[in-house]
Amino acid sequence: MLASRFGRTLKFRVALLTVVLGMGSLVLIGWFNFQAARAEIKNERFRYLSDLVERIAADIDQRVAVRQRLLASSVRTLHPTDAALPQMAEGILTSLRPIAPLFDALVVYDRHGIILADEPASAGRRGLDIHDRDYFIETRKSLRPMISVPLRTRNNPKRRIVVFTVPLTDPHGQFVGMVGGSLELLSVGFFRDLESITIGNSGYITVNAVRSRLNIYHPDTSRVFEPLPSAASSPALNRALGGWQGVDETTISTGERMLVAYRPLRQVDWVVGGLLPVGEAYEPIYSLAERYIAFALGMMLVVLLLVSWRLKHILRPLDRLKSNILTLPASGNSVLAGISDYDELQSVADVVARAWSERDTMEAQLARSEAFFRALNEASPLGVFVVDDRGKLNYVNRACKRLFGYENEVEWHGRHWNEAVHPLDHERIRALARSLLADGETLVKTECRLINGQRPFLNVELRLCRLTYEAEPRFLGVVMDVSEQEETRQSLMAERERAMAILESIGDAVVLTSHLDEIEYLNQPAEALLGVRAQDTLGRPLYSFASFSPPENGRPLSIQRLESLVAHPFCEMDMMTKDARVQPVVLTLSVIAAVGSMHGYRVYVLHDDSARREREKAHRWEANHDPLTGLLNRRGYLASLSGLLAGPDRKGRNDAIALIDLDHFKAVNDHAGHGAGDQLLQDVAGIIQSRLRSSDVAARLGGDEFALLLFNCRLDDARALIEAVRGQIEAHVLEVAGVSLSVTASVGMTMLRPDDVVPADPIERADQRCYLAKNAGRNRLVTG
Numbered sequence: 001m002l003a004s005r006f007g008r009t010l011k012f013r014v015a016l017l018t019v020v021l022g023m024g025s026l027v028l029i030g031w032f033n034f035q036a037a038r039a040e041i042k043n044e045r046f047r048y049l050s051d052l053v054e055r056i057a058a059d060i061d062q063r064v065a066v067r068q069r070l071l072a073s074s075v076r077t078l079h080p081t082d083a084a085l086p087q088m089a090e091g092i093l094t095s096l097r098p099i100a101p102l103f104d105a106l107v108v109y110d111r112h113g114i115i116l117a118d119e120p121a122s123a124g125r126r127g128l129d130i131h132d133r134d135y136f137i138e139t140r141k142s143l144r145p146m147i148s149v150p151l152r153t154r155n156n157p158k159r160r161i162v163v164f165t166v167p168l169t170d171p172h173g174q175f176v177g178m179v180g181g182s183l184e185l186l187s188v189g190f191f192r193d194l195e196s197i198t199i200g201n202s203g204y205i206t207v208n209a210v211r212s213r214l215n216i217y218h219p220d221t222s223r224v225f226e227p228l229p230s231a232a233s234s235p236a237l238n239r240a241l242g243g244w245q246g247v248d249e250t251t252i253s254t255g256e257r258m259l260v261a262y263r264p265l266r267q268v269d270w271v272v273g274g275l276l277p278v279g280e281a282y283e284p285i286y287s288l289a290e291r292y293i294a295f296a297l298g299m300m301l302v303v304l305l306l307v308s309w310r311l312k313h314i315l316r317p318l319d320r321l322k323s324n325i326l327t328l329p330a331s332g333n334s335v336l337a338g339i340s341d342y343d344e345l346q347s348v349a350d351v352v353a354r355a356w357s358e359r360d361t362m363e364a365q366l367a368r369s370e371a372f373f374r375a376l377n378e379a380s381p382l383g384v385f386v387v388d389d390r391g392k393l394n395y396v397n398r399a400c401k402r403l404f405g406y407e408n409e410v411e412w413h414g415r416h417w418n419e420a421v422h423p424l425d426h427e428r429i430r431a432l433a434r435s436l437l438a439d440g441e442t443l444v445k446t447e448c449r450l451i452n453g454q455r456p457f458l459n460v461e462l463r464l465c466r467l468t469y470e471a472e473p474r475f476l477g478v479v480m481d482v483s484e485q486e487e488t489r490q491s492l493m494a495e496r497e498r499a500m501a502i503l504e505s506i507g508d509a510v511v512l513t514s515h516l517d518e519i520e521y522l523n524q525p526a527e528a529l530l531g532v533r534a535q536d537t538l539g540r541p542l543y544s545f546a547s548f549s550p551p552e553n554g555r556p557l558s559i560q561r562l563e564s565l566v567a568h569p570f571c572e573m574d575m576m577t578k579d580a581r582v583q584p585v586v587l588t589l590s591v592i593a594a595v596g597s598m599h600g601y602r603v604y605v606l607h608d609d610s611a612r613r614e615r616e617k618a619h620r621w622e623a624n625h626d627p628l629t630g631l632l633n634r635r636g637y638l639a640s641l642s643g644l645l646a647g648p649d650r651k652g653r654n655d656a657i658a659l660i661d662l663d664h665f666k667a668v669n670d671h672a673g674h675g676a677g678d679q680l681l682q683d684v685a686g687i688i689q690s691r692l693r694s695s696d697v698a699a700r701l702g703g704d705e706f707a708l709l710l711f712n713c714r715l716d717d718a719r720a721l722i723e724a725v726r727g728q729i730e731a732h733v734l735e736v737a738g739v740s741l742s743v744t745a746s747v748g749m750t751m752l753r754p755d756d757v758v759p760a761d762p763i764e765r766a767d768q769r770c771y772l773a774k775n776a777g778r779n780r781l782v783t784g
């Protein structure tokens with residue numbers, strides 16, 4: 001506990017930083033120096049090893065060369081015959097006695113590889129057959145001196161030797177045998193000097209045969225004649241066996257790290273190696289490093305003690321600042337007392353002083369706010385209460401006491417506020433409180449019933465929120481009496497239902513929109529009339545489903561223009577629906593002011609006007625047309641003629657009228673019946689219409705009398721046209737019940753004159769012409 005507190009102190013951290021930085025610097029310096037010294041020692045050791053193996057290699061080379069040369073020169077003059085060699089063998093050995101100390105044994109072989117003599121004599125050696133030995137075979141073949149690979153002797157396999165050979169030839173140069181000088185590898189002979197050479201304490205020299213891959217000298221004699229390790233376990237040696245010479249830091253077959261130097265011999269395929277364990281090679285630098293570490297640790301301890309001692313003094317003003325702050329409100333001293341020399345502490349002291357003064361200000365503000373909110377709470381018509389997480393009341397304002405029925409100074413503190421709530425609402429309110437705790441909601445709202453003793457129950461709206469600044473969960477509740485609103489709401493709902501029932505039952509379409517003309521309601525007839533479903537239209541502007549224009553005008557009216565028509569109780573409109581139907585309607589548009597809002601509603605009442613307009617259209621048509629032929633009737637004809645006569649600028653125009661009266665039509669009726677007469681009248685009307693231009697007017701004035709009005713038609717053209725009509729009527733035959741009916745026509749025609757004012761003027765002239773035509777024998781045209 002104490003240690004962990006100390007660990008968090010400024011003193012500890014500064015001391016730790018000093019130690020870390022100091023140690024870090026020392027370690028870095030030490031490391032770089034160590035590496036440099038190590039590299040230097042390594043180079044020096046490499047130089048030493050390299051020189052040593054160089055010298056040893058040269059020495060062995062020389063000794064091998066001396067032996068080979070002396071042995072060869074000793075027998076150079078000897079040329080025994082094959083037959084004489086067995087007798088000469090001893091003599092040859094005798095002649096070689098001066099060089100015998102250079103070898104462990106001298107031997108004479110005949111040409112079959114049988115040992116004829118040896119010196120010193122060794123049991124079992126004479127008579128041995130070595131014809132299959134490589135050195136014998138090669139010497140015989142090459143007739144040159146050579147040195148064998150290391151081998152075991154046949155008569156004593158424990159002995160390991162190399163053999164220097166010189167061939168013996170007869171006077172004709174034929175191979176008759178050879179002389180061999182052997183060196184024992186395990187004896188102290190040839191490699192004796194190497195044993196005296198030491199490399200440090202545990203370094204050593206080795207000599208290895210390349211071709212046979214055998215160790216031929218090692219200070220540990222048990223390793224002599226052992227096969228050399230593989231390239232994987234001793235890479236540098238194997239490189240040297242392949243011809244490389246040099247130095248390296250490497251791992252040898254024992255797993256030890258070594259500095260090595262290798263050099264091949266010139267006279268024989270041997271490699272001399274010098275090996276020094278890395279640990280020993282770098283031993284001086286390692287011991288130096290140990291001393292350095294001890295020195296560094298000691299230094300750091302001293303530094304740590306000094307820093308700790310010094311920090312105690314340096315940090316004393318901090319303690320002073322602390323006691324200044326603690327005694328500030330009581331003592332009235334300055335926070336700066338005793339620390340004014342320290343800039344950093346002075347700024348901390350300034351901040352403290354400022355914070356202190358702000359705290360005072362805030363406390364005063366808080367007290368004012370609390371007083372304000374307490375007064376507000378007490379004066380509020382809303383009930384306000386605070387409960388803890390178990391629902392026990394901590395606070396209730398005056399309005400809340402009244403709503404909870406605690407007016408007569410009942411002890412409310414600590415009571416469960418559920419006691420004031422109708423039992424059927426308990427579970428719902430508990431669930432809401434849980435959601436405040438669990439789901440992170442900040443405010444929940446519901447309606448519930450309170451039992452306050454005055455009435456069966458009181459409808460209230462309850463809002464609950466969690467007081468988030470509290471460590472222990474507490475809830476603030478606001479209660480509002482909504483009994484009256486509830487009653488009003490109920491009656492409004494009933495009113496609304498009645499209104500809806502009425503709206504749905506009337507036949508007219510009703511659309512209710514907001515002041516933005518967005519649809520809020522439409523009844524079922526409105527759905528049918530607009531061709532929409534109510535749910536697809538709600539909230540969307542009415543104009544996206546229908547527009548209104550005056551009948552047969554086609555230009556939709558703006559909403560402002562429509563509103564200006566409100567004054568008219570009925571307003572005929574063409575309603576263009578979304579699916580491009582034109583629906584005749586009678587529109588009543590009312591603007592209703594909404595209570596408590598600047599904006600009102602619009603009520604569109606739309607009455608389907610299709611049937612009435614159709615009827616009206618039919619009446620209009622019937623008034624001016626002849627129902628039998630579909631041509632204009634007298635009234636229609638007179639209206640057209642009046643219009644023409646009253647029209648402006650008739651000067652220079654050629655307009656004609658003609659009266660067509662069928663001849664003896666009575667006879668048709670009399671003979672074929674009235675129905676046939678009707679049919680013939682229709683046929684004549686058809687003939688007339690087929691001949692006229694679309695701008696001309698044809699009418700049946702009554703009975704069998706027709707009238708024409710030919711606009712802009714010169715006399716000749718009018719005559720030709722009427723002659724053609726007359727001719728076609730004459731040529732027309734109506735077959736009725738096997739009887740052929742036909743009729744002719746008498747026509748009176750006249751051009752309109754400028755002094756014609758009323759229709760009777762030209763009609764009378766035409767009538768006279770028609771009369772003349774009748775009198776002249778009928779079936780003709782009289783103009784004038």
Ligand SMILES: Nc1nc2c(ncn2[C@@H]2O[C@H](COP(=O)(O)OP(=O)(O)OP(=O)(O)O)[C@@H](O)[C@H]2O)c(=O)[nH]1
Binds near residue numbers: 662
């Ligand atoms: N089938 C039919 N006959 C009609 C209709 N209106 C009038 N008539 C008959 O048409 C005949 C007209 O006869 P009139 O104009 O007196 O003389 P007309 O027989 O044509 O002989 P003229 O004019 O002297 O050549 C009458 O017999 C009417 O009864 C009608 O709507 N249908």
